Amino acid sequence: MSSFLELGLDDWLNKQCQSMGIAKPSLIQEHCIPPILEGLNCVGCAKTGSGKTAAFALPILQKLSVDRYGPYALVLTPTRELAFQIADQFKILGKEINVNVSVITGGMDMVKQGHDLTVKPHIVVSTPGRLADHFESHDTFSLKKIKFLVLDEADRLLEDTGFAEQLEIIFKKLPEKRQTLLFSATMTPAIRDLQVSSEKKVFAWTQDAEVMTVEELDQRYVLMNADVKDAYLMHILDSHITEKPKSSVIIFTSTCKYAQILSMMCEELGFPCVSLHSMLPQKFRLSGLSKFKSDQVKILIATDVASRGLDIPTVDLIINHNVPNRPRDYVHRVGRTARAGRGGLAITLVTQFDVHLTKSVEAYINTKLSEHPTNEPEVMKILTEVAVARREAEIRLDERDFGEKRSINKRKKLLLEGKDPEKEEEERLAKKAKRGQGKSKEQKVAEKQERKEKFKNKFSMKKKNSKSEGK
Template structure:
């Protein structure tokens, strides 16, 4: 669409929506909004693919709210998203724009009271924003609400939802939906799931994908760097990167991504101990604590958050100026989502990845995917040497403290829950694992004996 659009009114949106956009500082629609909103208003199914920070949420929220205003009832629209934090953020954006029409919304995610959620759903809110697992649980366990009359189905971060991780839950949800509805699919990296998306929708789909001449999958305002390290000194380099950044930027918020819940918790404890106040965000934390941590970070009470990939998608926090990859993700598109937490909506930002010799292939794959080369971020190696012992000892002390908590017990409980949900008997699975471990130890013992005999023969 080559029409010159200067404001939201040009998109044929109602005056009250334009006024609400203006009240939160939104004057001119982004390209994905310009191209997708008219198509959605005209009743078409839609695929929207654009870089992070391009305004995808409002590209589907604004037309849904306009259609809701014309024919208000609940449950009018269902929005599915892969992470709990993103679900709350999407619901907040609906609430802000829909305030003028007293919109009722409900967030249905894991980690919260199912009875409370069930009561909310029974009141038929206009907008339901949900993670697939918890919504599927409600559909299978109660009949106090129905999704048979929804007008809109939205899959936000559609590539992740259709990647295979949620197939069973998605199937349960789709069986509860009407055949006649508008289906909208949005993500920053949706191209690899397009065939699946087309199979899901029975209608002809309008597809819009952000195009630019650079071929770069990340925004121009993002400066992307690497710091060479070793696995042993990775944590010391992390601390020095934060210190170096803080020397020139005292107030910018920092997001640090790592690979596992355990590493996330240990880094949180370690950095807090050495003077960098932070909060952690990972799947082993209770949902209320996760929301509290995110709230403190968003409100600038705490300027550093350490997270797993539960925070890599969709979260819009304008104050984030630095993203650090403590570990490199195995999939390049996850890197795109992580670094997309900064340099959003035209603002600048920095992404720094800690790269060991084992990560070189991953970095090359990322550079090929994003269409740009990472440059070196200079830090003082002598300072790293100076703090190495302190950081190592502090992290070891954190491990001891973590061993004394119920962290690992919660992990085992979560693993048992996953087994039960997948139809497995956790007790039987543990017995299988014990048998495998016993067999492995026998083989290891036999190998050691054979090695000793060979040595004696040689001598």
């Protein structure tokens, strides 16, 4: 196919695509747009950065332009940031028909959202949790007349147990007669099972590829001892920014706490950055992402909430501070660079404990990571400085009672469900102790304290040695 017109799209949509710099359809758009226009349910799987959002947005907007009413389509997505990005794409592509898009996510004013839903927007883009909350708290709006249901990042929505109950509440409120569209970068058993069990005809297209990641992506690793990982991270970051000052970098890490600690360390060591994780208030998440997208800040430190769907063209380096436990999470992370034919670099920090996970990733993506060159003597020079910055960040975080609010909300939820928070916590710790080869809580605390003391003694010895050398 050479143009969007040949896919059956109207001239106004073709012109809108041209104005956005999208000259011709990508593979997933070429294969999925015609069957969606024909009224078929659709499952589309393609590599990250291949234009999946436009593959469902364009046919929905064309059908909406013929039969304008609201709500016309519901788009569900696992993360808040992705919901806002999809809404922006609908607004840009549907500018000609003045499309009304409403974003319903957690962390925003629920009363205002309720009002937005009552004025019947054409497109509703939402995370499952907040939409389920609206359905349970009031009945001032209805989605019984929608024509389209879209599950973007369908693998995460269908396989994450946290979404199951919420999706059940939502699906009960939707009409049976509708088109259902599922899009993802990775085909999973859950998507395949849904496709097979569907009573209606389903058009399914999966991009054929020997390698799971795009050709333009240069994938590397750095092997180091776990104790010096942070120093290697700062060394790689410094080298890259010195060489490419206009470059934007995303650093992925495993937990909210690590993301916060790393962002505080980077600020302390002279790398201005923003963080993005689920324990930040929504206004800070949005403002931080906005600063990063507008190039005010060049470094974003995030958990996997940023690994899905975010399209930021200036990102040309991804650093994995940890190797993800699930190989498909690696695919989504590194998919934030080398998008739409552009080049990109992904570097994964591998410690002695991560070798088996790295091998799993290589087997999954069907390609070998190459070694990234580093200067070990330079890393050793900044080792103490980085260790001090980390310790200070940890102390400041403890003083802030990081995570306290989440703990309080969890207790409230358990009390509302008629459960005893203390009993639930005891059961959780008992299970954890069982997994930890029968170690009790006291034993683990003692071991943790011992490790801390060992680190402190090690650090003070190094400090004394460096002082004596200076004399």
